[in-house]
Amino acid sequence: LDHEDAMRASVQRLLEGKAVFLEAMDEMGFRTLRNHGSFTHVAFGEMAPDIHAALSEVAYYRQDFAQDCLKGFSRFSVAPKELFSPIIASIQEVIQ
DSSP: OTTHHHHHHHHHHHHHHHHHHHHHHHHTTOEEEOOSSSEEEEEOGGGHHHHHHHHTTTOOOBOOOSSGGGTTEEEEEOOOHHHHHHHHHHHHHHHO
């Protein structure tokens, strides 16, 4: 790679963002699926319709799955924590 340092810094930013997002979801009591991919899954349960409505103008993500193993989970692509901040704030507004 010509820019290995920049690539590693970018990966670190994404991993930090993923950790911040998952920690926030855990603190709010939502079920999450941990993985090593560039995405993460969250189950919003009964609050899903309200959360999806709140996020409609804030984020582009997969809201639900038809497959039984992922039914009820939403999938978010990994992003730096700055991009997750408005998503987290919108979800917090809904649950308060």
